[in-house]
Amino acid sequence: MATSHQASGIEAGRLSASEIADNFGDLHPQYEAHEAAVAADRCYFCYDAPCMTACPTSIDIPQFIREIQAGHPESAAKTILEQNILGGMCARVCPTETLCEEACVREAAEGKPVEIGRLQRYATDTLMEKGVHPFGRAEATGKKVAIVGAGPAGLSAAHRLAMLGHDVVVYDAKSKAGGLNEFGIAAYKSTNDFAAKEVDWLLQIGGITMEYGKKLGAELSLDALKADYDAVFLSIGLAGVNALRADGEDKDGVRDAVDFIAELRQADDLTNLAVGRNVVVIGGGMTAVDAAVQSKLLGSENVTIAYRRGRDAMGASRFEQDLAATKGVKLMFNVQPVAIHGNGACAEIELEYTRSEGGTLTGTGETVRIAADQVYKAIGQTLEGQPGALALEGRKIKVDENGRTSVEGVWAGGDCASGGEDLTVTAVAEGRDAAMDIHASLMG
Amino acid sequence: MADLTADFLGIKSPNPFWLASAPPTDKEYNVRRAFEAGWGGVVWKTLGSEGPPVVNVNGPRYGAIWGADRRLLGLNNIELITDRPLEVNLEEITRVKKDYPDRAIIVSIMVPCEEQAWKDILPRVEATGADGIELNFGCPHGMAERGMGSAVGQVPEYIQMVTEWCKKYYSKPVIVKLTPNITDIRHPARAAKAGGADAVSLINTINSIVSVDLDAMAPEPTIGDKGTHGGYCGPAVKPIALNMVAEIARCPQTHGLPISAIGGVTTWRDAAEFMTMGAGNVQVCTAAMTYGFNVVKEMISGLNQWMDDKGYKTLDDFVGKAVPNVTDWQYLNLNYVAKAKISQDDCIKCGRCFAACEDTSHQAIAMSEDRVFTVKDDECVACNLCVNVCPVEGCITMEQVPAGQIDERTGKVVSDEYANWTTHPNNPSATAAE
Numbered sequence: 016m017a018t019s020h021q022a023s024g025i026e027a028g029r030l031s032a033s034e035i036a037d038n039f040g041d042l043h044p045q046y047e048a049h050e051a052a053v054a055a056d057r058c059y060f061c062y063d064a065p066c067m068t069a070c071p072t073s074i075d076i077p078q079f080i081r082e083i084q085a086g087h088p089e090s091a092a093k094t095i096l097e098q099n100i101l102g103g104m105c106a107r108v109c110p111t112e113t114l115c116e117e118a119c120v121r122e123a124a125e126g127k128p129v130e131i132g133r134l135q136r137y138a139t140d141t142l143m144e145k146g147v148h149p150f151g152r153a154e155a156t157g158k159k160v161a162i163v164g165a166g167p168a169g170l171s172a173a174h175r176l177a178m179l180g181h182d183v184v185v186y187d188a189k190s191k192a193g194g195l196n197e198f199g200i201a202a203y204k205s206t207n208d209f210a211a212k213e214v215d216w217l218l219q220i221g222g223i224t225m226e227y228g229k230k231l232g233a234e235l236s237l238d239a240l241k242a243d244y245d246a247v248f249l250s251i252g253l254a255g256v257n258a259l260r261a262d263g264e265d266k267d268g269v270r271d272a273v274d275f276i277a278e279l280r281q282a283d284d285l286t287n288l289a290v291g292r293n294v295v296v297i298g299g300g301m302t303a304v305d306a307a308v309q310s311k312l313l314g315s316e317n318v319t320i321a322y323r324r325g326r327d328a329m330g331a332s333r334f335e336q337d338l339a340a341t342k343g344v345k346l347m348f349n350v351q352p353v354a355i356h357g358n359g360a361c362a363e364i365e366l367e368y369t370r371s372e373g374g375t376l377t378g379t380g381e382t383v384r385i386a387a388d389q390v391y392k393a394i395g396q397t398l399e400g401q402p403g404a405l406a407l408e409g410r411k412i413k414v415d416e417n418g419r420t421s422v423e424g425v426w427a428g429g430d431c432a433s434g435g436e437d438l439t440v441t442a443v444a445e446g447r448d449a450a451m452d453i454h455a456s457l458m459g
Numbered sequence: 460m461a462d463l464t465a466d467f468l469g470i471k472s473p474n475p476f477w478l479a480s481a482p483p484t485d486k487e488y489n490v491r492r493a494f495e496a497g498w499g500g501v502v503w504k505t506l507g508s509e510g511p512p513v514v515n516v517n518g519p520r521y522g523a524i525w526g527a528d529r530r531l532l533g534l535n536n537i538e539l540i541t542d543r544p545l546e547v548n549l550e551e552i553t554r555v556k557k558d559y560p561d562r563a564i565i566v567s568i569m570v571p572c573e574e575q576a577w578k579d580i581l582p583r584v585e586a587t588g589a590d591g592i593e594l595n596f597g598c599p600h601g602m603a604e605r606g607m608g609s610a611v612g613q614v615p616e617y618i619q620m621v622t623e624w625c626k627k628y629y630s631k632p633v634i635v636k637l638t639p640n641i642t643d644i645r646h647p648a649r650a651a652k653a654g655g656a657d658a659v660s661l662i663n664t665i666n667s668i669v670s671v672d673l674d675a676m677a678p679e680p681t682i683g684d685k686g687t688h689g690g691y692c693g694p695a696v697k698p699i700a701l702n703m704v705a706e707i708a709r710c711p712q713t714h715g716l717p718i719s720a721i722g723g724v725t726t727w728r729d730a731a732e733f734m735t736m737g738a739g740n741v742q743v744c745t746a747a748m749t750y751g752f753n754v755v756k757e758m759i760s761g762l763n764q765w766m767d768d769k770g771y772k773t774l775d776d777f778v779g780k781a782v783p784n785v786t787d788w789q790y791l792n793l794n795y796v797a798k799a800k801i802s803q804d805d806c807i808k809c810g811r812c813f814a815a816c817e818d819t820s821h822q823a824i825a826m827s828e829d830r831v832f833t834v835k836d837d838e839c840v841a842c843n844l845c846v847n848v849c850p851v852e853g854c855i856t857m858e859q860v861p862a863g864q865i866d867e868r869t870g871k872v873v874s875d876e877y878a879n880w881t882t883h884p885n886n887p888s889a890t891a892a893e
Contacts, residue, residue, distance in 0.1 A: 056527040062810030124807040
């Protein structure tokens with residue numbers, strides 16, 4: 016007999032395989048051709064379009080939508096990919112509601128923007144499903160570039176450098192490329208193994224060698240890379256996770272949300288994944304929402320996101336908050352964890368209400384206890400394992416507008432580097448722009 | 460409730476919406492259902508001479524162009540006149556007219572340009588009890604190659620001759636249907652009037668090729684590997700029809716000649732516009748072909764609503780009301796000055812007005828860093844393009860500059876006197892234009 020929602024503790028198989036399959040279907044299914052035509056037709060082809068300005072990779076959105084509308088999504092895809100080689104994934108994971116679609120004039124006019132993200136996906140999927148890679152390599156330059164970290168920033172930089180004629184070696188500590196695209200986002204945003212397929216498609220450019228299981232500070236050192244290559248690009252992400260600093264944090268059942276998401280993304284069979292009856296996620300960003308929603312989709316009975324500030328301060332967009340609420344996740348605001356109770360394994364979490372006074376958050380002293388078989392920590396990731404020679408800005412590697420670090424010949428981008436939001440699309444832009452600067456510097 | 464009863468040439472119908480002679484009126488089964496849906500009248504699909512009926516192609520007969528969401532905007536066809544035997548059609552017309560005495564039934568006819576051919580068919584049509592006939596001088600495809608349809612409609616002398624025969628051998632109203640495939644619609648209209656026509660109906664379809672199959676390298680619709688030109692109709696042709704109706708309505712020689720307007724009528728508004736331009740009723744085809752007979756219900760309710768809103772009790776209260784305001788370009792008041800005005804409250808900052816004005820000609824719209832668009836009165840010629848391209852209805856308006864104020868573009872004081880091109884000092888032929 017299948018385990019039910021009500022089974023206590025942490026159990027697998029709370030839902031049937033078919034329920035799980037339904038739950039983890041595409042969040043925004045791909046358009047049919049006619050749907051795409053109708054959606055494309057809503058675009059006003061704005062002058063100096065605000066959506067384009069709002070896109071971190073500056074995709075010429077009116078142009079690609081017009082290409083879809085005129086019946087050639089393949090050239091629309093090329094328009095997208097010229098600016099953003101991971102346009103397929105960005106179409107799936109970008110918080111478009113706070114980027115291009117928020118800027119869309121039809122959002123201002125009607126509260127119903129052109130569905131730019133889904134149109135982008137229609138274009139890129141059409142091209143990729145044909146197995147077409149529309150870019151070729153320039154004449155070989157004889158230069159070699161090392162990239163550390165095969166996430167969005169690293170892949171974007173690698174592709175651009177390869178396109179410009181350089182030979183690229185991409186190192187990654189894991190056994191697979193993709194970074195957070197592969198390990199870190201909700202499964203319903205990247206169905207059918209899209210992240211891995213996109214990497215394969217990207218590598219069709221040629222000139223990129225992937226080296227897995229190589230970590231900076233272990234198998235790799237910055238000095239050796241600098242010696243062996245003409246340039247180095249670091250896109251090592253944020254490997255550390257912030258601690259809760261609450262009593263009982265070491266109890267069984269308390270875990271980093273990113274680990275849970277990675278396990279889920281790599282699981283062959285989601286029915287084997289054990290989830291608690293009562294799950295509490297601490298945090299307010301996208302990771303918190305991804306962990307909470309997916310727990311619910313796996314059959315947890317009660318899932319709560321506990322965030323220490325008010326709704327407006329939440330890192331997750333209103334769309335993400337509403338998505339969580341729609342899936343049955345309870346959102347609690349202005350509460351912070353003070354203790355995790357339980358005999359060995361966690362059973363309850365004790366939360367204290369907070370208030371914000373002049374920007375400082377203080378506990379009110381009033382607490383509440385809720386049942387928790389699992390507690391996920393999603394209170395932010397931190398830079399870890401960066402070479403000591405690099406200057407930092409805040410808690411990230413300091414870079415200038417071209418991605419140059421304080422060390423000659425070393426560039427950095429993506430979440431590990433200063434500047435920009437921690438988004439896939441921002442990482443792609445930073446990787447691309449650093450690649451252009453590396454190219455200029457190598458060829459100068 | 461307004462009274463929608465129409466009296467066209469003495470032919471009464473409960474509303475001014477008739478189905479035009481076309482595929483939807485080809486048989487009894489259809490016409491009965493059309494009447495049940497509420498149509499005021501039908502013009503029966505064109506009858507030919509006795510004997511073996513015409514044969515249609517057995518491939519596609521229609522081609523189309525579409526707007527957003529595949530909304531059909533224009534349709535073209537290469538279908539011929541009825542391909543059913545004359546006797547069958549006449550029997551059906553007789554039966555239907557008997558069962559629907561309050562509805563108008565007009566019989567469309569196309570037979571060769573020989574007096575005997577008309578002399579033969581007209582008494583038989585008269586015997587059906589139908590209310591009148593319409594002479595199909597319009598179809599631009601197929602039949603025209605056999606010397607009929609638009610081949611007749613393009614020669615005013617033939618129109619007059621055939622109309623005269625019809626008036627001679629038929630006692631009820633004769634409506635002459637005009638082809639738009641000519642240079643000046645007034646000539647065939649005058650010929651129809653000279654021949655004694657009781658009314659004209661227009662427009663028939665416009666000669667067209669809607670699209671080319673880029674794989675087959677052939678026009679569409681494609682029959683095997685070839686295509687041909689066909690008759691174009693639907694919402695796309697309305698402006699052409701509206702102008703032709705207006706030309707006839709305002710021409711001194713044809714003014715007052717009853718007009719049954721045809722061409723892209725899709726909603727009540729189209730009908731109201733044609734009627735203010737002088738049409739006594741309208742005929743509809745493409746809307747019914749696209750959406751079915753029930754479209755007439757909206758036309759009825761919409762016209763009713765509008766008439767009630769405006770206080771029009773009968774159709775005569777507004778028929779022809781816009782005709783006096785149609786004039787030649789040379790009589791337009793050159794002292795009328797307007798400027799575009801952009802409502803900042805309504806503006807959604809798409810910048811289409813800016814792009815249009817900047818790239819079309821006048822560079823009269825300014826764009827600020829934060830996307831505020833404003834009209835430069837010293838450059839604006841009030842061309843209206845910004846209004847036309849703005850996606851927000853009512854956001855940009857044309858505001859008249861009152862007399863006495865300075866037009867910033869010309870630096871001159873706006874005059875309240877009427878002055879047109881015939882009196883303008885720049886017109887070297889001012890006197891000749893009179």
